[in-house]
Amino acid sequence: MKICVLPGDGIGPEIMAQAVRVLDALDLKLEMEEALLGGCAVDATGNPYPEATRKLARAADAVLLGAVGGPKWDALPREQRPERGLLGIRKDLNLFANLRPAILYPELANASSLKPEIVAGLDILIVRELTGDIYFGQPRGIETREVEGTPQRVGWNTMIYAEYEIRRILKVAFEAAQKRGKKLCSVDKMNVLECTQLWRDIADEMANDYPEVELSHMLVDNAAMQLVRAPKQFDVMVTGNMFGDILSDEASMLTGSIGMLPSASLDADNKGLYEPSHGSAPDIAGKNLANPLATILSAAMMLRYTFNQEAAAQRVENAVKKVLAQGYRTGDIFEPGTNKVGTREMGDAVLAAL
Amino acid sequence: MKICVLPGDGIGPEIMAQAVRVLDALDLKLEMEEALLGGCAVDATGNPYPEATRKLARAADAVLLGAVGGPKWDALPREQRPERGLLGIRKDLNLFANLRPAILYPELANASSLKPEIVAGLDILIVRELTGDIYFGQPRGIETREVEGTPQRVGWNTMIYAEYEIRRILKVAFEAAQKRGKKLCSVDKMNVLECTQLWRDIADEMANDYPEVELSHMLVDNAAMQLVRAPKQFDVMVTGNMFGDILSDEASMLTGSIGMLPSASLDADNKGLYEPSHGSAPDIAGKNLANPLATILSAAMMLRYTFNQEAAAQRVENAVKKVLAQGYRTGDIFEPGTNKVGTREMGDAVLAAL
Ligand SMILES: CC(C)[C@H](C(=O)O)[C@@H](O)C(=O)O
Numbered sequence: 001m002k003i004c005v006l007p008g009d010g011i012g013p014e015i016m017a018q019a020v021r022v023l024d025a026l027d028l029k030l031e032m033e034e035a036l037l038g039g040c041a042v043d044a045t046g047n048p049y050p051e052a053t054r055k056l057a058r059a060a061d062a063v064l065l066g067a068v069g070g071p072k073w074d075a076l077p078r079e080q081r082p083e084r085g086l087l088g089i090r091k092d093l094n095l096f097a098n099l100r101p102a103i104l105y106p107e108l109a110n111a112s113s114l115k116p117e118i119v120a121g122l123d124i125l126i127v128r129e130l131t132g133d134i135y136f137g138q139p140r141g142i143e144t145r146e147v148e149g150t151p152q153r154v155g156w157n158t159m160i161y162a163e164y165e166i167r168r169i170l171k172v173a174f175e176a177a178q179k180r181g182k183k184l185c186s187v188d189k190m191n192v193l194e195c196t197q198l199w200r201d202i203a204d205e206m207a208n209d210y211p212e213v214e215l216s217h218m219l220v221d222n223a224a225m226q227l228v229r230a231p232k233q234f235d236v237m238v239t240g241n242m243f244g245d246i247l248s249d250e251a252s253m254l255t256g257s258i259g260m261l262p263s264a265s266l267d268a269d270n271k272g273l274y275e276p277s278h279g280s281a282p283d284i285a286g287k288n289l290a291n292p293l294a295t296i297l298s299a300a301m302m303l304r305y306t307f308n309q310e311a312a313a314q315r316v317e318n319a320v321k322k323v324l325a326q327g328y329r330t331g332d333i334f335e336p337g338t339n340k341v342g343t344r345e346m347g348d349a350v351l352a353a354l
Numbered sequence: 355m356k357i358c359v360l361p362g363d364g365i366g367p368e369i370m371a372q373a374v375r376v377l378d379a380l381d382l383k384l385e386m387e388e389a390l391l392g393g394c395a396v397d398a399t400g401n402p403y404p405e406a407t408r409k410l411a412r413a414a415d416a417v418l419l420g421a422v423g424g425p426k427w428d429a430l431p432r433e434q435r436p437e438r439g440l441l442g443i444r445k446d447l448n449l450f451a452n453l454r455p456a457i458l459y460p461e462l463a464n465a466s467s468l469k470p471e472i473v474a475g476l477d478i479l480i481v482r483e484l485t486g487d488i489y490f491g492q493p494r495g496i497e498t499r500e501v502e503g504t505p506q507r508v509g510w511n512t513m514i515y516a517e518y519e520i521r522r523i524l525k526v527a528f529e530a531a532q533k534r535g536k537k538l539c540s541v542d543k544m545n546v547l548e549c550t551q552l553w554r555d556i557a558d559e560m561a562n563d564y565p566e567v568e569l570s571h572m573l574v575d576n577a578a579m580q581l582v583r584a585p586k587q588f589d590v591m592v593t594g595n596m597f598g599d600i601l602s603d604e605a606s607m608l609t610g611s612i613g614m615l616p617s618a619s620l621d622a623d624n625k626g627l628y629e630p631s632h633g634s635a636p637d638i639a640g641k642n643l644a645n646p647l648a649t650i651l652s653a654a655m656m657l658r659y660t661f662n663q664e665a666a667a668q669r670v671e672n673a674v675k676k677v678l679a680q681g682y683r684t685g686d687i688f689e690p691g692t693n694k695v696g697t698r699e700m701g702d703a704v705l706a707a708l
């Protein structure tokens with residue numbers, strides 16, 4: 001069980017340190033090795049996804065990532081920005097299935113900007129395609145052309161999906177729905193985009209193979225509304241890379257505690273990259289303020305999906321629930337009457353709860 | 355002052371009837387003529403944007419639209435679906451600037467699914483580009499190709515913007531911000547999409563011409579989150595057609611009363627198409643249940659933007675505020691203790707309040 005550990009930038013190293021402590025405490029004979037990804041990799045090698053990292057990540061069974069990016073690297077040329085490292089490793093390892101749960105922990109119900117009755121008990125799984133769509137489609141670029149008689153800059157990208165890409169992500173989504181509430185909502189913009197019309201057609205074709213799952217379709221604009229209006233109507237949602245980027249972030253924020261939400265990005269053989277849904281929060285980096293729980297819960301997802309260690313995954317998840325019940329809170333989820341702790345102390349609490 | 359009136363489908367005719375009564379009552383020498391758009395046009399002529407409508411719309415100074423679409427026409431081939439009529443008229447009349455206010459009326463604060471303190475006083479203007487982007491970009495289609503050694507269907511679309519298109523919509527947005535709270539947030543996905551990198555570059559270039567306006571940039575995934583987390587941070591938001599479709603619907607829904615929200619779609623000379631932000635609600639069509647206020651407020655926007663009749667626009671808007679204060683509510687915004695009325699009775703109340 002080889003894990004490639006990528007602490008990354010900003011708060012990445014701090015939150016990763018706590019996740020590694022938790023994994024160490026499980027006595028599972030995990031082999032962990034660290035490497036660079038993102039801004040720290042650019043600083044050290046000029047490349048956000050260096051060859052050494054690539055080798056290690058390919059050889060490992062799973063990758064555990066903190067977070068990448070920060071203003072420090074914003075002015076760099078496109079190919080050197082930290083997020084190219086993230087896009088690069090996703091594509092390189094063929095991690096096409098991004099699973100993002102949006103779960104509201106009862107103890108944190110107040111953190112949401114939505115009314116309690118709208119979000120209490122929220123438990124959505126967003127399945128986002130991660131290696132196709134307009135993120136990687138060719139052709140793309142910016143160039144100067146004659147338009148309406150005037151030479152001017154034009155920018156363009158290509159949204160594109162082949163049938164096999166759509167089928168494999170929908171398969172993941174149907175199977176996830178089958179194991180959960182048996183409701184799958186596929187999100188597209190078929191009334192405007194041919195690319196997503198194909199998506200809808202294929203979803204309808206595949207539905208016959210999953211008679212227990214109730215498939216519905218929703219246009220992306222309506223989905224963005226329904227998530228605000230009545231998010232509990234959803235069980236599993238599946239969509240393409242671009243719409244998934246937007247909707248999964250919107251769904252996370254419904255909980256008000258994005259510092260609690262893990263994610264998994266899987267290939268066809270359940271090799272995966274696991275990372276918190278939140279970013280690298282450069283403003284609080286190095287101050288022992290960040291919430292390590294999303295990273296710890298990402299490690300739990302890794303135990304479940306890649307290593308098939310369901311019992312260990314649940315042990316970690318239960319420990320997290322316990323520390324919440326005990327009142328431990330980092331700043332992002334603090335409210336009066338609870339016990340504010342730092343990153344390291346939160347790690348201590350999880351270890352104690354294990 | 356010639357107005358082309360397009361009642362459309364579903365609840366369209368009912369809500370339009372009330373808006374027309376309100377306009378008639380203003381004694382402004384408005385010339386109104388009706389035509390067909392959407393499903394009703396398909397039924398009558400086979401074309402969702404028939405030639406007769408095109409002629410009338412081109413000759414008019416403004417177009418007032420109810421709503422189009424419904425399940426009845428969902429199975430038709432692409433080119434005959436009602437929404438092609440809507441996309442067709444937008445493109446044909448060059449209505450590139452879509453203005454969508456998201457305003458929370460104090461009387462309706464409870465309708466929101468968000469906590470009152472998060473949305474009280476909400477007043478955002480979303481400026482969405484409406485005739486470019488992936489909505490109209492070529493090439494596009496679905497075809498069978500050899501991919502990874504297997505012939506299979508592939509679907510694709512093209513996101514594309516030329517500099518002149520970006521400049522003219524940003525100009526509208528900067529000017530709108532100048533007249534409002536002087537804050538403009540431009541939304542893109544520049545870390546992934548070259549097309550939107552160009553958008554950001556041009557926004558930065560233009561910012562020098564609007565020294566009073568504070569320009570900021572936000573990635574679309576973050577914007578979807580921030581709208582849920584803290585929507586009052588925004589004054590004017592500007593973005594492309596696709597992202598604008600998603601974010602403007604999300605923003606409308608924050609108010610909980612999308613039945614109250616008008617929209618304007620303008621060309622370079624303030625000729626415009628005005629329509630409510632909500633859809634055609636086929637389930638309640640013909641039952642005198644629909645809320646006509648968004649259509650009435652769309653008529654007010656028309657008086658303001660196309661006809662420069664600020665006083666008349668305000669008269670209508672004040673009448674709407676008054677009926678809310680008086681407690682009149684259609685079903686969509688009803689709560690105990692208020693006075694539930696039908697579509698026609700709501701029209702009566704507005705007329706009385708004028
Ligand atoms: C950093 C960025 C390229 C990335 C994405 O858009 O996929 C991020 O927003 C995410 O969702 O993981």
Ligand SMILES: CC(C)[C@H](C(=O)O)[C@@H](O)C(=O)O
Pocket residue numbers: 191192221437440441599
């Ligand atoms: C009906 C549809 C084509 C349209 C759009 O996507 O523009 C609608 O959602 C809107 O926002 O006016």
